[in-house]
Amino acid sequence: MSTSAIAPALPAIRTHFAALNTPNVALLVELLVSITALCTGLASPLAGIIADRLGRRPLLLGSLGLTVIAGSAGAVLNSLWVILFSRALLGVAVAGVVVAATTLLTDYFAGDRRETVLGWQGAIVFFAGGVFLPISGALADIGWRFTFLVYLAPSVLVVLGFFLVDEPAPTNHNPSKKNDESVTEVGIEVFTASEFRERLAQVPLAKLATIFATMFLAQIIYFLLPVRGPFYLRTVAAASATSIGxxxxGTLLISGVVALEFDRVSRQIGVVGVVALHFGVMSVGYAIVALAGTYSGIAFGLTVVGVGLGLQLPAFNTWTAASVPDELRGRALGWLTSVIFLGQFASPLVTRPLVVQFGLRWTFGAASVTMIGLALVLGGLRLRLDPSASSDR
Incomplete structure (x- = not known):
């Protein structure tokens, strides 16, 4: 919801500001989506540190409040540049929400139960998008400013979170060191600086680099849909904003259903196997989108994309959380969140030359071929990369 909620309104926003002779309007309208992703990516590592040192709950509640204010600001702002600034603030808020919520879930649950809950989290993310995108589209057909009002919805979560969310109790491996100045608090544990260095040495940096690089590529490809998809549907199928939404x-709703099955699939083929499978299925969906010439054909392709996409978030969250010590989990998930949104920001920049040179149809085709390659590579390396088969778990 954070970045793509206004996607159905992008053509109308571009038309409005083009009529006002706004310079570089096409690029600036694309940035309305990607600037949020950029700022989320840049702020996520800091959010991970805040979550580990100051607590998950205050970060979550404060970030939800900022989401409401910054997200809905576009409904009343008249300058495209000022709207861009509000979208940047929204990105900072989203970083706090994503990192705090994911870290809380990994604090509350462990083992198979954690995988199940992370699957639920992914499902809820997709279901929310599935609910709000049609609403956004309908509001965009009334007027593009109304689309920004969907960001008022998280105000309910601020109230619920205040009463229902608890901060995990801190643990202390050595209570006698509480008053030692060398004690450093990281995550929800307290230990000395030397202990921290020892634990940091246990972090599988090569594995994390693989996870983050793979997710970065996945987001470049996925973000073709919210950024380029509305214009593709408008050009190929003359779709209205409501139809685009x-x-x-539909992509996100089917993703939500599939995400609920993540733990079952993961137990069968491992988390890296799930990542490979998600790329394989999404490649089929993108191929259908590239070849289809009608609204129904494109919509069917997007549904297939949703089947694969539903496995993405819980798989990468689980892969990351299982690869690092517990006390560094908040920071690792913060970096993963950063990679996710930096990939989304990079997507329109990386794909623009392809779109300009070859068009959207060929760009979707190239994305399909790329994902087939990723699926084959990860499938071949599954046993080596899967944390369940590693002593680093």
């Missing part, structure tokens, strides 16, 4: 929502 429905098509994109």
């Amino acid at each position: 429905v098509a994109l929502a």
Whole structure:
């Protein structure tokens, strides 16, 4: 919801500001989506540190409040540049929400139960998008400013979070060191600086680099949909904003259903196997989108994309959380969140030359081929990369 909620309104926003002779309007309108991703990516590592040192709950509640204010600001702002600034603030808020919420879930649950809950988290993310995108599309057909009002919805979560969310109790491996100045608090544990260095040495940096690089590529490819998809549907199928919202929502709704099955699939083929499978299925969906010439054909392709996409978030969250010591989990998930949104920001920049030179149809085709390659590579390396088969778990 954070970045793509206004996607159905992008063509109308571009038309509005083009009529006002706004310079570089096409690029600036694309940035309305990607600037949020950029700022989320840049702020996520800091959010991970805040979550580990100051607590998950205050970060979550403060970030939700900022989400409401910054997200809905576009409904009343008249300058495209000022709207861009509000979208940047929204990105900072989203970083706090994502990192705090994911870290809380990994604090509350462990083992198979954690994988199940992370699957639920992914499902809820997709279901929310599936609900709000058609609403956004309908509001965009009334007027593009109304689309920004969907960001008022998290105000309910601020109230619920205040009463229902508890901060995990800190643990202390050596209570006698509480008053020692060399004690450093990281995550929800307290230990000395030398202990921290020892634990940091246990972090599988090569494995994390593989996870983050893979997710970065995945987001460049996925973000073709919210950034380029509305214009593709408008050009190929003359789709209205409501129809665009429905098509994109279908992707997310099926993703939500599939995400609920993540723990079952993961137990069968391992978390890295799930990542490979998600790329394989998404490649089929992107191929259908590239070849289809009608609204129904594109919508069907997007549904297939949704089957693979539903496995993505819980798989990468589980892969990351299982690869680092517990006390560094908040920071690792913060870096993963950063990679996710930096990939989303990079997507329109990386794909623009392809779109300009070859068009959207060929760009979707190239994305399909790329994902087939990723699926084959990860499938071949599954046993080596899977944390369940590693002593680093």
